[in-house]
Amino acid sequence: MKRILVPIADFDGIDALLDTALAVAAGFESRVEAFCIKHVMTAAFYEGVTTGIVDEFDHQNQARDDQAKQRFITLMGANGIPLTDTTGTGMSARWRGQC
DSSP, X not given: OOEEEEEEOOSTTHHHHHHHHHXXXXXXXXXXXXXXXXXXXXXXXXXXXXXXXXXXXXXXXHHHHHHHHHXXXXXXXXXXXXXXXXXXXXXEEEEEEEO
């Protein structure tokens, strides 16, 4: 089974991105695996930053991941694509989490 990996870096255009992945996956009866790319604070910026700002940055990353995951689950459900942790025959989908 082929896998279509879908990195989600931002929420703008997520529907078009997932629709395209579904169209490709349908042609091969593939598995769509999506993940949210975590925004990283560089070490140079990180030094001297207060804990509150770092915590807020981490909170925003988690909120982006949660939002992307929910949209992914909704779109897969609307298209009748089962969410599974294992591969099988036919189309399926899996949320991989943050990278």
